[in-house]
Amino acid sequence: MDQRTLKRLFWISGAVLFAAGFVGWYDRLTHGHLNANYGSVVTWGLWVAAYIYFIGLSAGSFLISSLVYVFNVKRFEQIGRLAVFTAVVTLLLALFSIWADLGHMFRAWHVMVYPNFKSPMAWMIWLYSAYFLLLVVELWFLLRRDLVAGADAPGIKGIVYRLLSLGTRDISEATVARDRRVVRVLATIGVPVAIMFHGGVGALFGVVAARPLWHSGMYPILFLLSALVSGGALLTVIAAIFQDGWHENRDTVLALGRMVLGLLLLDVLFQVSEMLVGFYGEIPAHIESLKLVIKGPFWWVFWGWQVVIGTLIPVLLLALPTRRDPRWVTLAGFLIAAGFLGVRLNIVIPGLAAEEIPGFSEAFASARMTTNYFPSLTEWLLTFGVVGLGLLLFGLGELLLPREQEEDGHVRV
16 A cells, blocks of 8 residues: 555545534534433443543644653654644543533533642643643744745745744744754653653552542553653654655654564563453452452453553564564554553543442432443444544644654645
């Protein structure tokens, strides 16, 4: 498959998934949670798993961009701006996912106006806001020179550039040097913010003592490490598709593959250690949750989705001679990025499905009182729509945004 075909497939997939999402959003907005399959026992479902998945992609992408703009790692310079753009897009997808899960979607602003700072969730929302603002401002300074230079381009691209340049016209060396300094400051501030907000997501789970699967001081670290793995994997795919990575950025794609392999193996080590400690501790409720992961109704998510698709196959592709072929490295990145949704599902669902009071779900005759959760059609369609939106935003970014190699102000039409 050549890259032109790959791009066409990307656009078609995005359009189809985005269109399917309209059905899910219509059902959610008109019927509320009626056609979602979570209930009184498993109170969170696919949308929460998708939320922490996209948040991880965003934090991981941004932290990789900091290698360029904070630590001056030249190897990944070609994907610096792409990484920041990826962080913006995936953060938007995360917010859409969690917005759909809220009981009163249009009261989401209450968290900002009436925060309880004793709650990790309040801190998380405020950190999201600061992080989103920082990402947008940093991306604008990264693109400002190219936006000004391309403002005179004909057609829709010139119009978009003129709007996004916000009236600035100065592209002198002094101003460009100032932009670089601003980016470095923002990126430096963004590193602890990204660590705090995604570590805060892990802490949000870790502080729930009533859920033994989650109640671990390792969760903030695991969430950060998983973010770096999944974010790096997604960047591998995006760089390959939209920056002609199989040819022009071949070395960058291969370097990303090596980095992701190391991070993935470290993540596997941490996850295995967490499970072994849980089994060795012999706490019945904790062991019950772990059994649900590896041999309960959700076994196929763990063994098929997480282990085989998201770990074993990519490790082989990135360790064997296929690691020297950017096409195989791209496939490995795709499988890792997709596999981490399974990782997030294995955190959310089994952690809730383990009954705090044995037999509780059988004491009531209600479809909502069950531990056997599987996402409904509405949940899948809405999530597909969010993914489709992300694909389309990446496609528009590739069409409209300048590329790294266009530093001199040349705009490729």
